[in-house]
Amino acid sequence: MFTKHYKKQLSAYAHGELSQHESALVASHLRSCASCHAEFEEIRFGVRLAECLPSVSAPEKLWEGIESAMASEEFRAGQRNSQARTRESAARTRETARLPAPRLSGGGLLPFFAGRRAYAYAFAVACVALVAGGTWFYVRSTRPTWDVARIEGAPRIDSDSIGERGRLGVGEWLETDANSRAEIAVANIGEVEVEPNTRVRLVTTRMTEHRLELARGTLHARIFAPPRLFFVNTPSAVAADLGCAYTLEVDDEGRSLLHVTSGYVALEAGERESIVPAGAACLTKPGTGPGTPFFEDASEEFVEMLSKLDFENDHTVLDPLLASARPRDTLTLWHLLSRVGGDERARVYARLAALTPPPEGVTRDGVLRLDRAMLDAWKDQLEYAWLSESIPAVRRVWRKLWK
Amino acid sequence: MESGVLMGESRMSESVIEACKLGDRDAFRQLFERHKDRVYSVALYFFGGDEATAGDVTQQVFLKLFTRIGQFHGESEFTTWLYRLTTNACVDEQRKRRRFLQFGEGVEVREPRGTFTNEDRLVKAEVAESVKHAVAALKPKLRVVMLLKYFEEMSYEEIAAVLGLSKGTVASRLNRGHKILARKLAPLRGALVRAEQEG
Numbered sequence: 060m061f062t063k064h065y066k067k068q069l070s071a072y073a074h075g076e077l078s079q080h081e082s083a084l085v086a087s088h089l090r091s092c093a094s095c096h097a098e099f100e101e102i103r104f105g106v107r108l109a110e111c112l113p114s115v116s117a118p119e120k121l122w123e124g125i126e127s128a129m130a131s132e133e134f135r136a137g138q139r140n141s142q143a144r145t146r147e148s149a150a151r152t153r154e155t156a157r158l159p160a161p162r163l164s165g166g167g168l169l170p171f172f173a174g175r176r177a178y179a180y181a182f183a184v185a186c187v188a189l190v191a192g193g194t195w196f197y198v199r200s201t202r203p204t205w206d207v208a209r210i211e212g213a214p215r216i217d218s219d220s221i222g223e224r225g226r227l228g229v230g231e232w233l234e235t236d237a238n239s240r241a242e243i244a245v246a247n248i249g250e251v252e253v254e255p256n257t258r259v260r261l262v263t264t265r266m267t268e269h270r271l272e273l274a275r276g277t278l279h280a281r282i283f284a285p286p287r288l289f290f291v292n293t294p295s296a297v298a299a300d301l302g303c304a305y306t307l308e309v310d311d312e313g314r315s316l317l318h319v320t321s322g323y324v325a326l327e328a329g330e331r332e333s334i335v336p337a338g339a340a341c342l343t344k345p346g347t348g349p350g351t352p353f354f355e356d357a358s359e360e361f362v363e364m365l366s367k368l369d370f371e372n373d374h375t376v377l378d379p380l381l382a383s384a385r386p387r388d389t390l391t392l393w394h395l396l397s398r399v400g401g402d403e404r405a406r407v408y409a410r411l412a413a414l415t416p417p418p419e420g421v422t423r424d425g426v427l428r429l430d431r432a433m434l435d436a437w438k439d440q441l442e443y444a445w446l447s448e449s450i451p452a453v454r455r456v457w458r459k460l461w462k
Numbered sequence: 463m464e465s466g467v468l469m470g471e472s473r474m475s476e477s478v479i480e481a482c483k484l485g486d487r488d489a490f491r492q493l494f495e496r497h498k499d500r501v502y503s504v505a506l507y508f509f510g511g512d513e514a515t516a517g518d519v520t521q522q523v524f525l526k527l528f529t530r531i532g533q534f535h536g537e538s539e540f541t542t543w544l545y546r547l548t549t550n551a552c553v554d555e556q557r558k559r560r561r562f563l564q565f566g567e568g569v570e571v572r573e574p575r576g577t578f579t580n581e582d583r584l585v586k587a588e589v590a591e592s593v594k595h596a597v598a599a600l601k602p603k604l605r606v607v608m609l610l611k612y613f614e615e616m617s618y619e620e621i622a623a624v625l626g627l628s629k630g631t632v633a634s635r636l637n638r639g640h641k642i643l644a645r646k647l648a649p650l651r652g653a654l655v656r657a658e659q660e661g
Contacts, residue, residue: 066637067630067633067634067637068633069637070633070636070637070640071618071633071636073640074611074618074636076617076618076633098641101640101641101644101645102637102640102641102644104640104643104644104648104651104654105639105640105641105642105643105644106640107654108589108593108596108643108644108647108650108654109593109597109608109611109612109639109640109643110612111589111590111593111654112507112590112593112594112597112612112613113590114499114500114503114613115499115502115503115506116499116502117498117499117501117502117517117520118502118513118517121498121502121517121520121521122491122494122498124517124521125494125521125524125525125528128521128525129487129490129525129528
């Protein structure tokens, strides 16, 4: 009866400060509550603006001012009090532990080396190594990373086996062989399960964008986050999460298959975009980009004809394809409107209108000239037909088409 | 490995702090070099880009730090202590300079001009400049939380520790800060998208 809104948690959600459970609740709520969604968009814009602030370097001359102030009597008096307290404390500690007093700069350490040139060189080399090592460790330790857990076998990050757990840094590759699997925690917005024989790289991770690259193999993603926060690059398209769960496979030739199990995913390459809802799938190919999405319960013939149209430019299949389309295949037909031209577009319109007449305000002329608002209004109506039960058949089609 | 690295960094900081407590000037300098840019950035954006005030505040913070370092016993993180000094110094300085209370009431936002093909750097700089003014116009309690989040990259829990607030209050202040920025700078939405696309 009363809906719980999450307006107070929206910044924490955008910053990944909520627990996975809370994030899932907010993500789910945002999909159904226009008011919270609008407020979230506003907050997200605020976050992006704040991220524009560049960091600045302090002027060099500041230290001079500090040094001269430190030379003043007032400062020295304040410091003497502070040091007296510290020395008392240090003396008590040394007495207890029987440790030698520390030697600081200006003490007797360097004179000890002065008569022993070789030791002095060794000391200098050790200092340089220490600084270089420290810098390397510092850079490495402050770089953003994601947790990786072994599920089975011996997954590797940049050739090193991770054992039970590891950390995947930006730019690093996670690889599984035929016997290994792993799970990646995507910041705290979800998880990605990596199947055997997969190679995946962390491209970027920041508040407004988390991105993986899938070079080959299979991953299953479950994301509890606002739309367009998590992306997977493949050789032929980018999968943009719109709040969902999906499986993405890439073969050795860079072709991919997306299979969505919950929510929506957008597949993008240049100007071409395919919106893939739960129960639907989409093939992609290097040079072409995303094909036209189809429901998994479509007939094998329908998917084969669609593949010929998308990837072999064979337009002779268009009419039989339209004739065999069911009401649910309006997903495919709606996408085809903007992928064919002239008389073909008019034939697609006719079949689509016969299956589901366009809503009020959507005209034939408007659709044929690809009026964005009219296309979206029709899609909103068609979505009711798209959200029904599906029967998985996609794997069979995938094998037949690509293998 | 990771915990070892962090432990090494933490030990290094501890030894520098201990040396500072004993009056070692080199250690002071080391501590200053390590933290000066972040302290200065917070002060600079707190005072809406006033470099002279930001410089003064940064010097005050480090002088106070060096005078009082004997009082730091490691009950909290050193950075928590340092940024508490920084935010207190900013707020104190602002109290002295009442004029900043009226600062930025009417933030003027200009839609950056330019074609982005040759001027994307300029556009980004203009967006950053508008954001800088809008942040400076926030109430101090919202501004401080925003600066700790975006310059120190602190978690909500760390910000709460520095300012002595609950995590819920930090979240609520960031919410308000983000909304105010978004509303004041709504005309920049298009420019920001284009600037992001330009990378």
